[in-house]
Amino acid sequence: MDEERLRQIYRGVMASRGRRAGRAAACPDPDAILALVRREGSEDSRLATLDHVMSCADCRPEFDLLRSIELAGAEAGAARTARRSWIMPAALAASVLLAVVVGRLMLPAVPENEVVRSGEDGRVTLLAPPPEAATGSPMLFAWHPIPGAGRYRLEVLTGEGEVALEAETADTAIMVQSAADLPPGDYTWWVGATSAGAAVRSALRPLRLTAQ
């Protein structure tokens, strides 16, 4: 017996369990499977759900479906797991803070007339990335906070005005992993928010991506 043989046996046992027995009463509710993929609840309860899901031919496809949707949401910056993944590690948080500070120091002061106001209060002043950056790496986008803004929406547009990337966050900086996949070229980006019922947004800022 080796691990590969063990895996074959395990896959066979799993495949046959669901087909023969019908849906077991012990199967966790879909909400519990969603809590597992979102890392919500105690570790013990998530372990118990995972233990069942990984031994149940009915629950596992449900887990794979919910997990794929959740991960796609996270990669788009829309799901909570995405925020956790880059906020939690202290070292990464420190590097984000450092990048924001460095970006702020390196960028020229933003003239007042660059900011577009469509609401009465506040404005969005962009901080990072600089106008030119190399492709192939996740990219940090940062801006000044707007008092009262609950969430910010970031969009990166292609030269043709198509949305190449978009993300939402409650924070004033976001590390966009999928920016690493953007091909070299000229882009623009902007950030919008809603504060006190009024829409506020930045001006479009150019972003040139060059090959590394």
Place this chain on the structure above:
Amino acid sequence: MTLPEAEQHLSLALEAAVARFGSMVRQVGRRYRLDESGLDEVMQEVRIRLWRARATSEQVGETNTSYVYRTASSAALDILRRRRARQADRHDAVEDEGSVAVLTAPKSDPHADLEGSELADRVARAIDEIPASRRAPVRMHLAGYPREEIAKLMGWTEAKTRNLLYRGLADLRERLTAEGIGWDTAAETN
């Protein structure tokens, strides 16, 4: 703009919003061996929900990924609940007509034969006896998920995941050996 033109604009904008998120889920799903037939049903449900919730093509055009993601997540949950309810109904119907179920029962397949084998039973029992904290990662590992996915799902460090998996597999080997099932350590996966 005429009504048919407006409807066409709405349809195109909606399709673009759904297609954008759908392709992201497919891209992720391919990494996780997702059965895409379930996803098609979810994205169709998302289309219907967006269509009902959004009044104009401008609004649909502004539909962001975050909104589509939340709609997809909620649609998936509803679809899974409906499927389970249908399965339960079918199961009840089969139980009510027990003799019919016996007559129409499918012939045994290789998987069923495998489960019925003594070896498969002993392996399944040995896994059940692993301490709870290590059992789930061992099952995930045996089901073919890489260690990084286990760590990401549970929010564990790589070291903790490796440790739990290593100890869980050691427990399993010990139990299998006690059952008289020899273990080939040379072929062990790190």
